[in-house]
Amino acid sequence: MEDTAASPLTFDRLTPDGGTKGIDRALAEEVPVAIEFNGIGYAVLMATPADIGDLVLGFALAERLIGPWDGTFEVDTHRTSQGIVARATLPQDRTDALLERVRHRVSESSCGICGIENLEQAIRPLPHVTGETRADRAAIFRALDGLRDHQPLNAATGAAHAAAWVGADGAIRLAREDVGRHNAFDKLIGAMARAxxxxxxxxxxxxxxxxxxxxxxxxxxxxxxxxxxxxPTRLAAARAEAAGLPLVVLARSDALLLRGHSHPI
Incomplete structure (x- = not known):
């Protein structure tokens, strides 16, 4: 099932001289997506109803419910009057991890992130990045120049984030969009894992x-x-440094800010 990512709505356009004109404007769709793993309700995300399979796989990886995926990951989606139900099956050996995360998620949803145990779950230790980029600053500027061409939903609505996989040469190889920045990244990571x-x-x-x-x-x-x-936030910068992830932030067509890279970009 694939849903429409945007649909039109009529607005009154008001001008300073008192003029009024009706116009149609495309708006990004945003619906609740209820994710179930192994028949257990796990999370509800507010997301653009496109690439749901990629979203669920990327989300499962980000939640550490599964490791690097090298098998078949099927997602069954069902449209209801309230939103979308997405159901996936995790390997049996991941059942304990699933139940442990569900337990923490229940306590988080009932009272916010509370207690030392849940704080530890919120800021869990990260592995160290093992990969090394071959991209230079020219590649980054090239990608920035080309990103707009991979944002059709944002071009139509002005309301969507994009996440892109960029090659070392600066060419954008794959991109995903969503009204949520986290969802867009999950969709990208899920699409890469599938491929x-x-x-x-x-x-x-x-x-x-x-x-x-x-x-x-x-x-x-x-x-x-x-x-x-x-x-970045200060916490984001600290987490990236601890994990050995270089950051380029406030990336604009005329300048970049770089932190945490052992080789010059």
């Missing part, structure tokens, strides 16, 4: 700020360099 692709000396490019959750998703996918359009 059996790694970062291959390239890097990840995000049209958003650099939050700690996005750093974690990058590290868990062994991304060798993360480039974001906006600034």
């Amino acid at each position: 059996g692709a790694d970062w291959d000396g390239g890097f990840g490019l995000l049209s958003s700020r650099c939050s700690y959750e996005l750093v974690e998703k990058a590290v868990l996918s062994d991304c060798p360099l993360l480039v974001t359009i906006s600034a």
Whole structure:
């Protein structure tokens, strides 16, 4: 099942001279996506209803419910009047990890992130990035120049984030969009996993700020360099440094900010 990512709505366009004109404007769709693993309700994400299979796989990887995926990951989706139900089956040997995360998620949803145990779950240790990018600054600027061509939903609506896998030469190899920056990155990582692709000396490019959750998703996918359009939080920068993930932030067509790279870009 594939849903429409955008649909039109009529607005009144008001001008300073008192004029009014009706116009149609495309709006990005946003629906609840209820994710079930092994028949257990796990999470509800607000997402654009496209590439749901990629979203669920990327989300499972980011949640550490599965490791690097080399098997078949089927997602059954069902449209309801309230949104989308997405069901996936994890390997039996991941059942304990699933139940442990569900237990913490239940307590988080009932009272926020509370207690030492849940704080430890919120900021879990990250592995160290093993990959190395071969991209230079020219490749980053090339990718920035080309990102707009891979954002059809944002071009139509002005309301979608993009996540892109960029080759070492700066060419964008794959991109995904969503109203949520986390969802867009999960969709990209899930699509790469389905294709059996790694970062291959390239890097990840995000049209958003650099939050700690996005750093974690990058590290868990062994991304060798993360480039974001906006600034990082202090926690994001600290988590990236601890995991050996270089960051390029506030990436603009005329300048970049680089942190944590052993070779000059």
